[in-house]
Amino acid sequence: MRPRAPTSARAAAWTAARAAALALGAVTALAACESGAIGQSGPGGNGQSFVSGSPGTTVYGTASGPAVPRVTGTLLSGSKFTLAQYRGRVVVLNFWGSWCTPCRAEAPFLSQLARRFTPRGVRFLGVDIRDSPATAEAFQRRFGISYPSLNDPGDVIALNFRDTVPPAGIPTTLVIGRDGRIAARVIGTVSYSGLHGLITHAMAAPS
Amino acid sequence: MTEVRVPATGRPEEAAGGQRPKSPGPGSQRRGPALPGPFGTMQWARWGWRQLTSMRTALILLFLLALGSVPGSVLPQQGINPLAVQQYYAAHPALAPWLARFSLFNVFGAPWFAAIYLLLFLSLAGCVVPRTFRLAGAARQQPPRAPRNLSRLPLLSTMASPLAADAALVTSAAVLAGKRFRVRTGDDWISAEKGYLREAGNLLFHLALLALLVAVGMGGLFGYKADRLLVAGQSFGNTVTALDQFRPGRLVSASDLQPFSISLDSFTARYITSGPDMGQPSAFHAYLSYQAQPGAATQRYDLQVNHPLNVDNVKVYLIGHGYAPVFRVTDGTGRVVFNGPVPFIPVAVNSLMSEGVVKVPDARPQQLGFAGVFLPTTVDVGGKLQSAFPAAYRPAVSLVSFAGNLGMNSGVPQSVYQLETAGLHRLAVKPRPLSPGQSIRLPNGLGTLTFTGYRQWISLAITYDPGQLPALIAAIAALAGLLVSFLVRRRRVFLRAAPAAGGGSTVEFAGLTRTESSETFGAEFADLSTELSAALGAPEKGGAGERGPHGNAPPGTTPAVTSPTAHAAAGAPAAGAASDVPSQSDERE
Numbered sequence: 001m002r003p004r005a006p007t008s009a010r011a012a013a014w015t016a017a018r019a020a021a022l023a024l025g026a027v028t029a030l031a032a033c034e035s036g037a038i039g040q041s042g043p044g045g046n047g048q049s050f051v052s053g054s055p056g057t058t059v060y061g062t063a064s065g066p067a068v069p070r071v072t073g074t075l076l077s078g079s080k081f082t083l084a085q086y087r088g089r090v091v092v093l094n095f096w097g098s099w100c101t102p103c104r105a106e107a108p109f110l111s112q113l114a115r116r117f118t119p120r121g122v123r124f125l126g127v128d129i130r131d132s133p134a135t136a137e138a139f140q141r142r143f144g145i146s147y148p149s150l151n152d153p154g155d156v157i158a159l160n161f162r163d164t165v166p167p168a169g170i171p172t173t174l175v176i177g178r179d180g181r182i183a184a185r186v187i188g189t190v191s192y193s194g195l196h197g198l199i200t201h202a203m204a205a206p207s
Numbered sequence: 208m209t210e211v212r213v214p215a216t217g218r219p220e221e222a223a224g225g226q227r228p229k230s231p232g233p234g235s236q237r238r239g240p241a242l243p244g245p246f247g248t249m250q251w252a253r254w255g256w257r258q259l260t261s262m263r264t265a266l267i268l269l270f271l272l273a274l275g276s277v278p279g280s281v282l283p284q285q286g287i288n289p290l291a292v293q294q295y296y297a298a299h300p301a302l303a304p305w306l307a308r309f310s311l312f313n314v315f316g317a318p319w320f321a322a323i324y325l326l327l328f329l330s331l332a333g334c335v336v337p338r339t340f341r342l343a344g345a346a347r348q349q350p351p352r353a354p355r356n357l358s359r360l361p362l363l364s365t366m367a368s369p370l371a372a373d374a375a376l377v378t379s380a381a382v383l384a385g386k387r388f389r390v391r392t393g394d395d396w397i398s399a400e401k402g403y404l405r406e407a408g409n410l411l412f413h414l415a416l417l418a419l420l421v422a423v424g425m426g427g428l429f430g431y432k433a434d435r436l437l438v439a440g441q442s443f444g445n446t447v448t449a450l451d452q453f454r455p456g457r458l459v460s461a462s463d464l465q466p467f468s469i470s471l472d473s474f475t476a477r478y479i480t481s482g483p484d485m486g487q488p489s490a491f492h493a494y495l496s497y498q499a500q501p502g503a504a505t506q507r508y509d510l511q512v513n514h515p516l517n518v519d520n521v522k523v524y525l526i527g528h529g530y531a532p533v534f535r536v537t538d539g540t541g542r543v544v545f546n547g548p549v550p551f552i553p554v555a556v557n558s559l560m561s562e563g564v565v566k567v568p569d570a571r572p573q574q575l576g577f578a579g580v581f582l583p584t585t586v587d588v589g590g591k592l593q594s595a596f597p598a599a600y601r602p603a604v605s606l607v608s609f610a611g612n613l614g615m616n617s618g619v620p621q622s623v624y625q626l627e628t629a630g631l632h633r634l635a636v637k638p639r640p641l642s643p644g645q646s647i648r649l650p651n652g653l654g655t656l657t658f659t660g661y662r663q664w665i666s667l668a669i670t671y672d673p674g675q676l677p678a679l680i681a682a683i684a685a686l687a688g689l690l691v692s693f694l695v696r697r698r699r700v701f702l703r704a705a706p707a708a709g710g711g712s713t714v715e716f717a718g719l720t721r722t723e724s725s726e727t728f729g730a731e732f733a734d735l736s737t738e739l740s741a742a743l744g745a746p747e748k749g750g751a752g753e754r755g756p757h758g759n760a761p762p763g764t765t766p767a768v769t770s771p772t773a774h775a776a777a778g779a780p781a782a783g784a785a786s787d788v789p790s791q792s793d794e795r796e
Contacts, residue, residue, distance in 0.1 A: 098569065101617070101618055101620055101621055102620065104568065104618065105617060129449065134543045135544070135545050135546060135547055138538075138542065138543070138544035138545065138570075141569070153441065154470065155442075155443050158448045158449060159466045159500075160501060162461070162464065167448050168448075168461040
């Protein structure tokens with residue numbers, strides 16, 4: 001590098017400032033073009049109108065999973081419900097919506113697994129997101145879903161889960177052990193065999 | 208910015224202020240360990256670091272950053288529009304995997320993109336950090352020793368004091384200290400400097416620049432942006448499942464979202480009803496109820512454009528609005544299979560004519576789909592339906608009906624605003640606009656759709672940028688520092704006292720400012736010397752003629768100063784004024 005005359009040093013310092021300003025400008029421009037994208041595509045800018053989580057299954061060790069928060073609300077049928085009444089049982093909690101295509105893809109498996117495991121003491125519960133009750137009930141009839149679903153219009157239940165296992169997208173399925181702790185979480189569509197294995201595992205765990 | 212002092216001694220390699228020559232030369236060889244022969248690892252590392260922190264590299268990196276973000280705006284991005292990425296894969300089956308291999312569908316999360324901005328950050332930080340240390344050193348520096356021959360300085364005043372030389376020095380030092388000069392005394396001299404605030408300002412500017420970089424980085428790491436469409440009467444919680452779009456910073460996880468919930472109690476839009484601007488909106492009010500967290504007290508807010516709701520440091524902006532017609536669909540079996548509002552998307556801003564689709568995947572015996580328009584104020588223009596005004600004075604929908612397979616059960620995500628018509632067939636229904644309460648009876652006993660009314664929706668932009676306030680503060684601080692460093696000049700005065708032949712002492716008082724403009728300093732210097740001579744009990748000798756060999760400087764160069772002359776300014780180039788500072792020995796690193 002060549003020795004710098006005072007003027008060029010001052011210029012260099014100026015350039016540094018300018019470069020920083022430019023960098024900031026670039027960052028702002030990037031941010032701006034993102035928000036521009038929002039404006040253009042309007043509501044639900046990705047057209048998909050919901051956030052699908054990165055698919056994946058998380059299995060927690062015995063008694064090491066997060067405790068389940070309080071879950072109370074109104075069922076689609078209109079009656080009150082609290083998860084506490086399932087205490088001591090393995091519970092499968094499924095966040096879904098009738099408009100959500102991956103939820104529709106997994107619905108037959110959930111329906112079959114519910115029929116298979118309910119006689120063995122497992123309880124299934126749905127949490128319906130962004131649906132109207134009439135539409136959601138049509139979904140349940142269509143897929144022969146016999147277990148109840150909570151209506152969660154203000155996302156209260158989803159918010160209550162944020163500190164434990166946040167349902168990071170729809171669909172999300174949680175398997176809750178007998179000890180009231182979360183045994184497994186599946187983000188994205190469940191498979192019949194995958195969820196079957198998770199339920200069996202939770203049932204085998206000492207309570 | 209950085210003061211650069213070049214001593215006039217012809218030893219430029221010892222220039223203080225850090226602008227040392229970077230080429231291997233006598234200076235650097237003397238400092239570093241003598242390593243003859245080819246570059247060693249250390250030299251290469253040092254060379255690499257210098258290259259990285261050079262301005263040229265920063266500018267190249269900046270250019271690369273801009274260039275690198277181009278594919279992000281040209282190609283669909285996984286984080287922004289996963290659906291479009293899937294469509295791109297379908298359309299270009301050979302090309303797409305290659306593009307994915309270079310992370311071109313996720314540019315802003317790509318390793319090469321991260322490399323560019325990390326290097327840019329490193330480059331800027333590597334430039335600013337050492338400079339900051341140097342400035343901190345400069346701000347604490349003592350004034351240099353007084354030059355031997357004060358008469359060479361641009362401003363000079365000579366006084367004869369009845370005080371002895373020692374006493375004269377003490378008195379003068381007290382006067383200068385009282386003027387808030389930083390004073391350094393020697394055997395028979397005083398050197399004093401003022402205007403260190405300039406270095407402090409410079410330092411502030413550089414520190415603020417660093418803080419700005421960090422703040423912007425913080426915002427990118429810990430902030431997030433999200434969108435949500437909210438129909439009047441509905442509510443949502445700020446959790447990933449409830450958001451339409453969610454763009455988290457790199458270190459944001461779903462559990463980091465502030466757990467507020469918002470419901471839209473009502474929305475009103477007012478429009479200009481006459482004149483050339485007819486149909487233009489004049490006011491939007493979204494009346495919200497919100498809770499900062501589950502169980503907290505419910506608060507109300509009148510959300511307006513550019514008047515965001517601030518909850519838990521998250522800003523919620525009103526960015527759009529539209530209509531959501533409400534439909535009830537009964538299927539072939541006579542059951543209600545759909546009942547609720549469906550947001551339609553405005554396609555004409557001035558009339559709010561909106562398009563949308565209704566999907567009824569659970570209808571039997573066949574899935575049903577409807578696509579059409581909502582017209583807030585319907586007018587018939589030659590058999591063609593149009594909307595004349597954005598407010599809903601004569602709302603109507605006009606729909607095309609389909610039956611068949613909506614393609615929703617395979618699990619592939621699809622847009623809620625578009626019908627996948629591949630598996631659908633159009634039903635023969637006489638096209639007719641529906642007013643609220645009117646129905647379409649579908650053929651073949653497939654069911655009935657009723658347009659029961661409409662609601663309005665708003666779209667909200669939710670942004671959390673923890674770096675925003677720090678960045679603002681840093682930017683203000685940087686500006687303040689820059690102003691200070693521009694406005695404050697450093698000026699030095701030197702004083703030498705020598706015993707006079709007939710008792711008392713002769714005091715020489717000289718001044719030097721280190722910037723080109725010396726007129727204001729000339730006045731300050733004149734005041735100072737008056738004050739000094741008063742304190743020393745000396746009538747100012749003054750007068751150009753009494754200054755000895757240099758006293759014949761052209762008069763009028765510094766009209767504010769009468770007795771001291773500015774002879775140096777007469778001949779030396781402007782920048783050379785600073786180089787008259789004779790000794791910088793104490794400024795070496």
